[in-house]
Amino acid sequence: DADVTQTPRNRITKTGKRIMLECSQTKGHDRMYWYRQDPGLGLRLIYYSFDVKDINKGEISDGYSVSRQAQAKFSLSLESAIPNQTALYFCATSDGGGAETQYFGPGTRLLVL
């Protein structure tokens, strides 16, 4: 089984709808992250969490919210989806430390019409 899983893998929604993307990990890592990737652009950090009670905004948090329900689960919500949130979304985990490796999920492809 994959260490980092994301659901759904693909989603089409309409403008104004609320949508939640879920991430689960079995690596036992404390740190979890949400990124978005747009064609021709690098990954950009949306939110990150270093433990269950810790939530931090990343570079592009506007329009998004997150919930860290447990060490293994980190969900991303779009309260009112808009077309420019169409992108590929990745969840990642890491074990902390000065040079930690991030482990990425397979991604969720979101299309907002």
Next chain:
Amino acid sequence: KNQVEQSPQSLIILEGKNCTLQCNYTVSPFSNLRWYKQDTGRGPVSLTIMTFSENTKSNGRYTATLDADTKQSSLHITASQLSDSASYICVVSGWGYIPTFGRGTSLIVHP
């Protein structure tokens, strides 16, 4: 503003040939630099991580170099294989964590 610039944007080579990808950054202070490989439709996978004191690191046919003085890194791929076709992403982190991602170099290896 912290920036990571990668070149070339895309590269096409023949199977068996070597190639070198470049990464220049302005992140300061510097903590570590990572190279990731991202296959189409998949999440990035780590290839190497280097801290300030390291100037070279290898992972099989992949060798990364780091010059912290000039703020440059390179990823050298030896004896390329068709499976090397992917996007290669340079990521630089400063103290306080938030990483800065480059836009990636798209590599295509032709038979």
